[in-house]
Amino acid sequence: MSTVRVLTSHGEPRPTTNPYITMLTGALRRTPGMEVVPFSARAALLGRYSVVHLHWPETILGLGGRRFTGRLVRWVLAALLLARLTIARTPVVRTVHNVELPADASGAQRLLLRWFDRLTTHRIVLNDRTECSGPSTTIPHGHYRDWYTGPRSPMVPGRLQYVGLVRRYKGVEGLVEAFRSVADDSLTLDIAGAASSQELVVTVSALAYDDPRVSLRFDYLSDDDLVAAVTSAELVVLPYRFMHNSGTVLAAISLDRPVLVPDTPVNADLAAEVGPGWIHTFTGDLTGEAIEAALAAAREPRAASPDLSAREWDDAGQAHLAIYRLALSRAGSRERSAAPRSRASS
Incomplete structure (x- = not known):
């Protein structure tokens, strides 16, 4: 041919x-x-x-x-x-x-x-x-196993991580508010990624300003920065208001970290594909209870890596x-x- x-x-x-x-x-x-x-x-x-x-x-x-x-x-x-x-x-x-x-x-x-x-x-x-x-x-x-090959960080118990561009539809404001309702002082939240507007930087910063457990990094992440951030987390949280296709979900599980994402048919299919313990979901608006439940589920035994053989x-x-x-x-x-x-x- x-x-x-x-x-x-x-x-x-x-x-x-x-x-x-x-x-x-x-x-x-x-x-x-x-x-x-x-x-x-x-x-x-x-x-x-x-x-x-x-x-x-x-x-x-x-x-x-x-x-x-x-x-x-x-x-x-x-x-x-x-x-x-x-x-x-x-x-x-x-x-x-x-x-x-x-x-x-x-x-x-x-x-x-x-x-x-x-x-x-x-x-x-x-x-x-x-x-x-x-x-x-x-x-x-x-999958991204062959792409994100930078140095991995030790997993920090209780660390919740958001990575990626901070935009309105990705629900970062709701993530901060939900996290603040969690009383457990052993948990921390890190938000890392460039913001789409200065207005959004101000909004998220105001929501987080008096909670020392929350850290904010509104900067572009290099590949090595992303690897370090994701692998330091016990759970990656992506609280999007709308999610259909997400490369960030695949980046997280390619780095062997579980994720919390909206309950959608696409995410349900991905959970069934990659095996139990990697994809955790919430319905409606993200809440502190949903974060705690997902973190508890992520601490249950699971395979060393998700099954990404179809990708x-x-x-x-x-x-x-x-x-x-x-x-x-x-x-x-x-x-x-x-x-x-x-x-x-x-």
Whole structure:
């Protein structure tokens, strides 16, 4: 079979790139029969590729950029790319990370994102609970055992840990309030991660200011910082108000630390997959009672490591290649059906 050239929606991975993207790119490059073309304006508009794979198409649009002129240039680039894909009938594969359009997308950006959606030939979902229109295939999010290899910290009894970007929907304010209602002075809470706004820093700091058991670090975490923080914890707490796919959950259990997360069907499936004792859940708003119950459950005997055998990266590379070939075959079928039939000579 011929080599499949895949244009990705991200550039060449850098040290600050989402580890999921970096590890997936490595897996794709290790898969025979595939060539990865990192995104750039030149590659997208003038390069040679047979399939496009989108993750967060809003990154192509410069969503969140501060300068209007910069965003406008990105919109024009996206429109030209979409026109090329439409005319050339290039198949588009989309990994569904988020189930809704970005809340801060403008009207123009939403139009372009919907255009990307209409061109999508096949969708990759990270769990069986993701609902989407059109053909889709589940490829589980790979584990992080081979990524987070920095020095581990000794586990601190009673340490509760939050890691990751501090945003409103992640419920960090509720975590601090719930923790403060726990009377046990042997417990500590550490919150580590960059905040999305100064307003949120002020809010969380005000909630925690007179409880010496709470420590706050509103800084970007390097990989080694994350490993040190997670492995120092007896329980990682992720009190999201909404959780569908979470790389942070997988980071924690890849580092052999149990987590407390919202009770959702996705998390219930993950708990069944990885084995007992690793995924603990709460319903509704997080409470002090839920924290204490999860910590007690996390102290029960469990396997030395969770079962992550279904999340090997080389398996993911082969699965992606199969989907790219499927998308190409469907595109070829559409072209044949759209082509005018030649008349038989008499």
